[in-house]
Amino acid sequence: ETGVTQSPTHLIKTRGQQVTLRCSSQSGHNTVSWYQQALGQGPQFIFQYYREEENGRGNFPPRFSGLQFPNYSSELNVNALELDDSALYLCASSLVAGADGYTFGSGTRLTVV
Amino acid sequence: GQNIDQPTEMTATEGAIVQINCTYQTSGFNGLFWYQQHAGEAPTFLSYNVLDGLEEKGRFSSFLSRSKGYSYLLLKELQMKDSASYLCAVSLGGDKIIFGKGTRLHILP
Numbered sequence: 001e002t003g004v005t006q007s008p009t010h011l012i013k014t015r016g017q018q019v020t021l022r023c024s025s026q027s028g029h030n031t032v033s034w035y036q037q038a039l040g041q042g043p044q045f046i047f048q049y050y051r052e053e054e055n056g057r058g059n060f061p062p063r064f065s066g067l068q069f070p071n072y073s074s075e076l077n078v079n080a081l082e083l084d085d086s087a088l089y090l091c092a093s094s095l096v097a098g099a100d101g102y103t104f105g106s107g108t109r110l111t112v113v
Numbered sequence: 114g115q116n117i118d119q120p121t122e123m124t125a126t127e128g129a130i131v132q133i134n135c136t137y138q139t140s141g142f143n144g145l146f147w148y149q150q151h152a153g154e155a156p157t158f159l160s161y162n163v164l165d166g167l168e169e170k171g172r173f174s175s176f177l178s179r180s181k182g183y184s185y186l187l188l189k190e191l192q193m194k195d196s197a198s199y200l201c202a203v204s205l206g207g208d209k210i211i212f213g214k215g216t217r218l219h220i221l222p
Contacts, residue, residue, distance in 0.1 A: 033210070042117075042200055042212040043156070056209050090155060101146045101202075102210060104155035 004093050004105035012111045013081050021076045021108045023091030031055070032074040033102065034066060035090040043090055049074055078110075086112045115139045117213035119201050124219045125191055133186045133216045135201030143204040147175050147186045150198045150215065159186070159199075188218075196220045 005024045013019050025032050031050045035043035045058035049068035063079040072093070078085060088109050092102035116138045125131040137145070144163040148156035162168055162177035162184060174187040186199055198215040205211060 035212075040217075042214040045209065045211055048209060101148075101158050101161055101204075102156075104157070106155045 004091055004103050006089075006091050006105035006108050008108060009106065010109045010111075012113060015081055015083060015112055017081050018077065018079045019081060019110065021078075021089050021091075021110070023074045023076070023093075023105055025072045025074065025091075025093030026103045029093035029095050029103070030072055031094045032068055032072065033092045033094070034074070034076045035092065036060075036085075037088045037090055037107070039087075046076070081112045083112050086110060115203075115205075115211050117201055117203060117211065119199075119213045119216045121214070122217045122219070124221060125188075126221050127191055127193060129191050130187065130189050131191060131218065133188075133199050133201075133218065135184045135186075135213060137182050137184070137201070137203050137213075139203050139205060139211070141205040142179065143206045145175075145177055145184045146200075146202040146204065146210060147173075147184075148200040148202060148212075150200060152197075156200055161204075191220050193220050193222065 004026050007022045033048040034046040037043045046060050047057040048055045052068045065077045068074045088107045090107045091105045094102045119135045146161050147159040149159050150156040160175040167176045172189045177184045198217050200215045201213040202210050
């Protein structure tokens with residue numbers, strides 16, 4: 001059974017650029033959630049996808065968007081990058097109604113300069 | 114709004130016991146998670162409480178009081194490898210989980 005994999009692991013972008021982060025969910029999991037974690041803070045919920053549809057969104061602007069594919073993998077897209085977007089982006093997969101919580105990927109460290 | 118509070122930092126000695134508290138006020142509640150996160154790594158699942166009471170799992174125990182909106186994580190026989198951040202998280206339902214800011218635990222030899 002494979003876990004959650006994210007790519008790339010590290011990324012440096014310039015302010016104003018666009019970025020796409022990718023996530024492969026754990027086998028058998030149908031829900032993917034994305035979190036932004038700034039240094040020294042807890043993960044902040046960006047949005048969640050269930051069966052290719054957005055299933056809830058946190059307090060993030062529309063320039064944060066996502067996709068989920070039929071194989072339950074997912075992408076997070078961020079347009080018009082700002083310096084404050086520098087953070088660790090975590091993808092987590094889960095099975096709806098599962099009591100084991102989320103399985104997290106190792107994250108993508110995004111630096112915006 | 115959603116609010117989850119936990120201390121920012123705590124320090125304890127190797128071999129001792131430490132209790133990390135968490136209070137929450139959320140619009141929904143299905144259960145409460147504790148995660149451990151080492152620096153630069155992903156959070157890993159420690160415990161999940163749905164009903165009131167204490168759940169014990171080896172050196173770690175977690176307690177929940179739903180009426181008080183309160184939980185704690187108890188770590189016994191502390192080891193140096195327990196130095197990490199501990200995240201309290203609430204399951205709101207619909208498979209959504211929100212996190213507190215985390216408690217950085219420092220273990221001294």
